[in-house]
Amino acid sequence: MRKLCLVLTILNYPELFVWPQASDAPQASDSLTYAPCDTSIGTHGVVGSYSCTQKTVFSVREKEEAKAFHFNFHFIAMSLAAVRQRRSQPSDPSLSEPYTKVDKPKKSEEKEEQGLGWFLPFLGLGLLRYMSATSNIIHDCDEVFNYWEPLHFLLYKTGFQTWEYSSQFALRSYLYLLFHEIVGRPASWLFSEDKVRVFYAVRFFLGLISVLADTVLVVALSRKYGKRLATYALAMLCLTSGCFFASTSFLPSSFSMYAISLASGLFLLDRPAAAIAVAVIGVILGWPFSILAFLPLTLYSLYRRFKPAFIAGAVTSVILLALSIVTDFYYYGRWTSSVVNLLIYNVAGGGESHLYGTEGPLYYLKNGFNNFNVCFVLALLFLGILPIAKKKYAPDLLIVMSPLYIWLGFMSLQPHKEERFLYPIYPLICVAASAVIESFPDLFRSKYNTYDNSIIVTAAKILRPVILSLILYASHARTFSLIHGYSAPIEVYKILEHHDAENGSVLCVGSEWHRFPSSFFVPDYVGQVRWIDDGFRGLLPFPFNSTLGGTASAPPYFNNKNMASAEQYLHDVDACTFLVELELKRPYLIRGSNLSTWEPIAALPYLDRELSPAFYRSFFIPYLWQEKNVFGMYKLFKRIPK
Numbered sequence: 001m002r003k004l005c006l007v008l009t010i011l012n013y014p015e016l017f018v019w020p021q022a023s024d025a026p027q028a029s030d031s032l033t034y035a036p037c038d039t040s041i042g043t044h045g046v047v048g049s050y051s052c053t054q055k056t057v058f059s060v061r062e063k064e065e066a067k068a069f070h071f072n073f074h075f076i077a078m079s080l081a082a083v084r085q086r087r088s089q090p091s092d093p094s095l096s097e098p099y100t101k102v103d104k105p106k107k108s109e110e111k112e113e114q115g116l117g118w119f120l121p122f123l124g125l126g127l128l129r130y131m132s133a134t135s136n137i138i139h140d141c142d143e144v145f146n147y148w149e150p151l152h153f154l155l156y157k158t159g160f161q162t163w164e165y166s167s168q169f170a171l172r173s174y175l176y177l178l179f180h181e182i183v184g185r186p187a188s189w190l191f192s193e194d195k196v197r198v199f200y201a202v203r204f205f206l207g208l209i210s211v212l213a214d215t216v217l218v219v220a221l222s223r224k225y226g227k228r229l230a231t232y233a234l235a236m237l238c239l240t241s242g243c244f245f246a247s248t249s250f251l252p253s254s255f256s257m258y259a260i261s262l263a264s265g266l267f268l269l270d271r272p273a274a275a276i277a278v279a280v281i282g283v284i285l286g287w288p289f290s291i292l293a294f295l296p297l298t299l300y301s302l303y304r305r306f307k308p309a310f311i312a313g314a315v316t317s318v319i320l321l322a323l324s325i326v327t328d329f330y331y332y333g334r335w336t337s338s339v340v341n342l343l344i345y346n347v348a349g350g351g352e353s354h355l356y357g358t359e360g361p362l363y364y365l366k367n368g369f370n371n372f373n374v375c376f377v378l379a380l381l382f383l384g385i386l387p388i389a390k391k392k393y394a395p396d397l398l399i400v401m402s403p404l405y406i407w408l409g410f411m412s413l414q415p416h417k418e419e420r421f422l423y424p425i426y427p428l429i430c431v432a433a434s435a436v437i438e439s440f441p442d443l444f445r446s447k448y449n450t451y452d453n454s455i456i457v458t459a460a461k462i463l464r465p466v467i468l469s470l471i472l473y474a475s476h477a478r479t480f481s482l483i484h485g486y487s488a489p490i491e492v493y494k495i496l497e498h499h500d501a502e503n504g505s506v507l508c509v510g511s512e513w514h515r516f517p518s519s520f521f522v523p524d525y526v527g528q529v530r531w532i533d534d535g536f537r538g539l540l541p542f543p544f545n546s547t548l549g550g551t552a553s554a555p556p557y558f559n560n561k562n563m564a565s566a567e568q569y570l571h572d573v574d575a576c577t578f579l580v581e582l583e584l585k586r587p588y589l590i591r592g593s594n595l596s597t598w599e600p601i602a603a604l605p606y607l608d609r610e611l612s613p614a615f616y617r618s619f620f621i622p623y624l625w626q627e628k629n630v631f632g633m634y635k636l637f638k639r640i641p642k
């Protein structure tokens with residue numbers, strides 16, 4: 001009945017589904033660095049009047065959208081909270097009694113009845129992942145150049161190749177790309193003219209996998225630890241910015257994240273063999289490095305039920321490795337294993353990843369706080385509540401949560417750090433924080449009187465929804481700020497599709513190359529996308545060259561030292577038909593400011609993270625966000641015919 005209410009409420013609010021079509025901007029968010037992609041913001045400047053008009057338009061329209069968006073997000077958070085409160089009112093037996101193995105069977109029966117079913121998690125996650133798929137920005141240029149571009153090449157025979165895809169190095173798995181082609185290929189037949197839709201079709205697919213994996217996790221939590229903990233986890237999985245953005249990114253670390261959710265869920269549902277099989281898929285098909293995060297669960301499953309678990313793990317490994325090697329052979333044109341190559345590159349070879357930037361040991365803590373705010377702090381406290389909640393959570397939940405610490409510790413020791421490296425443990429952060437919030441009252445209960453209802457225990461109970469609301473509100477404020485601050489690049493490139501120019505036009509991108517949203521946004525009439533020199537001296541991607549062998553080529557211009565190649569830039573800017581530039585309020589001139597050569601055909605505001613105060617750019621606060629932050633203009637120019 002209550003479920004029905006929620007559905008009806010949502011149907012009564014159709015605007016829920018009108019998510020502002022923000023798109024991807026490579027958000028150099030507060031915490032993000034473009035390690036391999038850093039460019040000096042070279043020759044950039046200011047143009048007066050044009051940006052003024054645009055800004056006015058922006059402030060009126062965007063404010064309206066902002067309000068709508070704000071309302072929608074808020075409404076969902078409230079709905080979830082309301083459902084949670086109503087549903088958890090009948091006092092949950094698991095809370096007032098110590099959890100013992102003896103009464104387990106009876107409990108699970110009870111919970112089957114009143115625990116969370118499949119429907120609510122599926123609906124909630126489905127809604128939020130849909131929003132994520134349509135509004136997510138591209139956070140990392142690796143997502144574009146190492147995954148979207150090769151996928152584009154598989155589908156359309158054009159696209160950029162990075163040195164990692166040179167058959168000389170063969171560091172990336174084609175099996176992973178093929179898995180996305182399952183959706184990309186039919187979508188490309190269906191929307192033959194419109195590659196942007198293919199892009200979003202693949203994103204919906206990613207969102208769907210995430211929904212399925214997280215639903216299993218939430219249901220498992222509900223059956224084992226009660227619906228209160230499960231509902232907290234559900235709310236956080238839906239709304240924390242980390243999960244919101246990671247869930248629809250086309251990255252192997254996101255894939256490993258889905259696998260962690262699913263494997264943890266299956267493990268808690270007492271399916272160790274299935275959990276191990278999923279872990280293997282996460283490692284071999286997704287990100288080989290994430291093997292470390294799956295280790296505790298795998299070892300414990302083997303310990304608990306060795307034979308079925310071992311067989312499931314071994315069979316899945318052999319099949320997937322064989323598939324992966326055959327696929328790599330087919331595409332790279334030689335016998336090699338990208339899985340092994342990547343491990344060797346990072347571990348045995350000492351890794352030269354430091355070439356792409358290094359960060360201090362606290363980087364991930366800061367990042368975790370940015371993406372999960374208080375939720376992250378609570379998650380880290382999980383070990384702290386164990387002495388009190390040991391009966392309830394050890395060993396199973398402890399095993400499931402242990403990668404949180406192992407992964408954070410291990411990754412913090414690596415010199416090269418990227419926000420996406422933390423993705424695999426994102427769901428665990430939500431679950432650990434839920435367990436901590438749920439245990440608040442237990443912290444104050446006397447050991448011998450579990451029915452203690454003193455004022456302080458009651459206060460701790462009240463604190464739970466308060467903290468949860470705080471987390472959800474802060475998360476929403478950040479999500480909203482990122483989406484609206486940094487979605488300009490995707491939106492600007494989308495305009496190309498509605499434009500006409502002669503076949504074989506050249507689209508030129510300078511220092512903004514690392515925010516290029518992928519060839520899916522470049523219509524057919526544009527013959528080439530070329531980089532122009534704005535001072536970046538690292539190695540840039542080159543188009544796949546079929547003459548040299550396509551995916552099997554090992555072009556001479558690639559190296560693994562991140563050294564610029566002589567041919568990577570187009571030197572004759574006069575050959576450009578279109579030009580993309582970011583215009584910031586700095587005393588540099590941009591090329592597009594020569595209005596006798598370039599005519600602006602699109603311009604959208606882009607948050608200037610250097611000039612905006614950290615607090616206001618990180619969290620969206622209505623009105624103040626637009627007022628206190630500084631915006632540049634993301635612009636697309638077309639050459640004026642002579």
Ligand SMILES: *[C@@H]1O[C@H](CO)[C@@H](O)[C@H](O)[C@H]1NC(C)=O
Pocket residue numbers: 502503
């Ligand atoms: C551009 O190429 C497409 C496909 O090859 C063709 O249908 C179209 O007529 C061409 N347009 C011009 C202006 O040449």
Ligand SMILES: *[C@@H]1O[C@H](CO)[C@@H](O)[C@H](O)[C@H]1NC(C)=O
Pocket residue numbers: 543545546547548
């Ligand atoms: C591909 O490589 C060949 C041989 O080096 C070269 O002549 C050709 O211009 C390249 N094609 C593209 C599209 O770069």
Ligand SMILES: *[C@@H]1O[C@H](CO)[C@@H](O)[C@H](O)[C@H]1NC(C)=O
Pocket residue numbers: 594595596597
């Ligand atoms: C603007 O472009 C025109 C045509 O290319 C050129 O003649 C002129 O010198 C440029 N002006 C500036 C200020 O660079």
